[in-house]
Amino acid sequence: MNLRSRSTGSWVNQKEVAQVQRFDQFRTIDWVEDELDEQRQRLSKVKNLSGTTSFKSKVYASMQNWLVLTVMGIIIGAIASCLNIITSWAASIRTGHCPNNFYLSRTLCCWWQSEHCPDWHSWTSFSFLNYLVYLTVSILLAYIAAILVKIYAPSAAGSGISEIKCIVSGFVMDGFLGWKTLVIKSVGLPLAIASGLSVGKEGPSVHYAVCVGNVVAQYFPQYLKSAAKGREFLTATAAAGVAVAFGSPMGGVLFSIEEISSVFQLATIWKSYFCALIAVTTLAIINPFRTGQLVLFEVSYHTNWRFFEIPVYVLIGAFGGVYGILISKLNIRVVAFRKKYLGNYAVQEVVLLALFTASIAYFNEFLRLDMTEAMQLLFKECDDRKFSHDLCDPNSKKVKLFFGLLFATIARCFLTIITYGCKVPAGIFVPSMAAGATFGRALGILVDAVYQNNRDSSLFSRCPAEGHCIIPGTYAFLGAAAALSGITHLTVTVVVIMFELTGAIRYIIPTMIVVTITKLINDKWGHGGIADQMIRFNGLPCIDPKEDFGFGSTTVDAAMTPVIVTFSASRDQALTLGQLRATLASTNFRGYPIIHSAENCRLVGFVSRSDLEIMLEKDYSTAADDVECNFDPNTERAELADFKTLINKSPLAVALGTSLEYVSDIFVRLGPRYVLIVKDGALVGLLTRKDILRYEYTLHQSTTQDPRSSANNDAIDARIWDSMQRVSTNVRRLVGRVLHRDENRYVAI
Numbered sequence: 001m002n003l004r005s006r007s008t009g010s011w012v013n014q015k016e017v018a019q020v021q022r023f024d025q026f027r028t029i030d031w032v033e034d035e036l037d038e039q040r041q042r043l044s045k046v047k048n049l050s051g052t053t054s055f056k057s058k059v060y061a062s063m064q065n066w067l068v069l070t071v072m073g074i075i076i077g078a079i080a081s082c083l084n085i086i087t088s089w090a091a092s093i094r095t096g097h098c099p100n101n102f103y104l105s106r107t108l109c110c111w112w113q114s115e116h117c118p119d120w121h122s123w124t125s126f127s128f129l130n131y132l133v134y135l136t137v138s139i140l141l142a143y144i145a146a147i148l149v150k151i152y153a154p155s156a157a158g159s160g161i162s163e164i165k166c167i168v169s170g171f172v173m174d175g176f177l178g179w180k181t182l183v184i185k186s187v188g189l190p191l192a193i194a195s196g197l198s199v200g201k202e203g204p205s206v207h208y209a210v211c212v213g214n215v216v217a218q219y220f221p222q223y224l225k226s227a228a229k230g231r232e233f234l235t236a237t238a239a240a241g242v243a244v245a246f247g248s249p250m251g252g253v254l255f256s257i258e259e260i261s262s263v264f265q266l267a268t269i270w271k272s273y274f275c276a277l278i279a280v281t282t283l284a285i286i287n288p289f290r291t292g293q294l295v296l297f298e299v300s301y302h303t304n305w306r307f308f309e310i311p312v313y314v315l316i317g318a319f320g321g322v323y324g325i326l327i328s329k330l331n332i333r334v335v336a337f338r339k340k341y342l343g344n345y346a347v348q349e350v351v352l353l354a355l356f357t358a359s360i361a362y363f364n365e366f367l368r369l370d371m372t373e374a375m376q377l378l379f380k381e382c383d384d385r386k387f388s389h390d391l392c393d394p395n396s397k398k399v400k401l402f403f404g405l406l407f408a409t410i411a412r413c414f415l416t417i418i419t420y421g422c423k424v425p426a427g428i429f430v431p432s433m434a435a436g437a438t439f440g441r442a443l444g445i446l447v448d449a450v451y452q453n454n455r456d457s458s459l460f461s462r463c464p465a466e467g468h469c470i471i472p473g474t475y476a477f478l479g480a481a482a483a484l485s486g487i488t489h490l491t492v493t494v495v496v497i498m499f500e501l502t503g504a505i506r507y508i509i510p511t512m513i514v515v516t517i518t519k520l521i522n523d524k525w526g527h528g529g530i531a532d533q534m535i536r537f538n539g540l541p542c543i544d545p546k547e548d549f550g551f552g553s554t555t556v557d558a559a560m561t562p563v564i565v566t567f568s569a570s571r572d573q574a575l576t577l578g579q580l581r582a583t584l585a586s587t588n589f590r591g592y593p594i595i596h597s598a599e600n601c602r603l604v605g606f607v608s609r610s611d612l613e614i615m616l617e618k619d620y621s622t623a624a625d626d627v628e629c630n631f632d633p634n635t636e637r638a639e640l641a642d643f644k645t646l647i648n649k650s651p652l653a654v655a656l657g658t659s660l661e662y663v664s665d666i667f668v669r670l671g672p673r674y675v676l677i678v679k680d681g682a683l684v685g686l687l688t689r690k691d692i693l694r695y696e697y698t699l700h701q702s703t704t705q706d707p708r709s710s711a712n713n714d715a716i717d718a719r720i721w722d723s724m725q726r727v728s729t730n731v732r733r734l735v736g737r738v739l740h741r742d743e744n745r746y747v748a749i
Helices: 031-049 055-092 127-152 161-169 179-194 202-217 227-246 249-260 266-286 307-341 346-361 371-379 398-419 429-453 472-488 492-502 505-525 530-537 577-586 609-619 660-670 689-704 707-740
Strands: 591-595 603-608 653-655 674-679 682-688
Touching (some): 161 227, 472 505, 492 505, 577 609, 591 609
């Protein structure tokens, strides 16, 4: 055995590179080996099916994938329905209750009644006391969600899309898709949303859906052994998660293609579609809103758009691009501050965020309402006779409405920046759509006012003499699409989702215009979607096939591990079983190259750690430690512990001068765990996907990071933290003085 240090290499000093500090928490899947195992299983299955296997067993074997996908889809649809019902009720009890049926939300309590519902009662007849109840219930809901996450499943916090992208690309995170995460995500998400926090359900819906795919697959041993099958199920359930969140099965399939999957096969498209269909069908059968709608903000328009509105669509698209860039950048700064200073105050932070959000949201209708209900209101077309609201009342004060919507847009953006990433289940899709919807509706009011004051202008010559020409609700709808595209950097998916929400083809072109402008701005000045930026910021190992690393003429020696642990095939340098066991115990490598000898480093093969551990446990558990091991494929000696059957004699290897960009392409297309580096047949190093990312991030940081900018950010963060501590101390002194006449009662000395 040759055991040497991994201390060389231009990227090894990782302490200053935040993007790589969590790499060791992940295990890499070898897709090449997994495909070989899958092929062996297929051949074995064909032999069994062609034998004496019964017809019933053959049918079951061929239908098993679809039965499992059906079970997954039904569970995901059921969870989504329960989540919608619980969220609606919990959000409603902040403002009042239904005396006859306390379990009903305001919408169901006031079924078939006018806007002024006599069956829905406020908690008290005093406005200030109602305000206090609103604050108290909001804080309580957020506190319960944060406590559940902290105690039982910390991995249930946040959105989860970034981590899922890494898992699907071939990295394993223990516990992230387990039962605890599924339960706490499903329970904590409606509580967090109902508390009024500026968080959404779409991202977390993907997370709990993928958890369903993972835990259901665990009950089938053949799926546990196949990473490729697992990837198909995770991708399919991710599509189902988006489908039930937006009521958009095709949008879910496109989301899994455009955002989640790194390698998407045609068979996976069909499985994703099938799972999404089952999930949405289950949601439709349960009908949680009792309206036949799959989502609360589903809408249909009966008026067509007009060409003179195109400049307004361009403006909305520009808003989406700017929104995506600014919100992502500022949110990452907040997350960095949270990691540095608030790690031990996760629950307290959530409570303060809920208090602050509820305090300002109560006085603005578009912030006070649940975001899905607010979007349902903002998307409405005023021709709907059943719809009665100031937004459609020609006698209402439009100036007040305009500034109320503008305030809601600014407040929603700020709340999203400071809330997304806190330690509760939290998505950013719906808050972004809500911000875009309020901006779009405000812009619609402005454009409608221009039309009303200039009806005789040639610009509006094609408008009907009677009825509406400008539909502000469509601008709210397009604003939501722009913000969603801006924050996610998705294009086709957003267009299809919005199309499925309207159910009408007439607004496809405006949506495409808006999303195109948003993407052009994001491509020019942005850094990708929020999920991709969080992958880099949080140090998650993921090679995005859509990303161009641009290594140029750099060769593999710049990024490889130049010295590694190797086993010798030479009889003179043979390991004993005791030495082999000690090596496995003292190292954590997933495999070991085999060379001829220490003097002759000619590559012989590669052996995986798992195979060694299995054979040691199965065949040599009682063997003496001084028995020698055989790693020579050409040696036959009965007295040796024979491991030659485990050796891969043709491991994937490239020459030392090979382009790093070429090897990166190998990792993306084939998905191996490692590539061996040889020079004239002799082993000189090893390269993994993590090594490429380490090199890329280290190189990027050394060439782009401005130390002065980083120092300025640290100084600003320190001043903010000092200010927060002073405010906290003053508040605690005030409470101690009021309650106990001792201002130091709650102040640590």
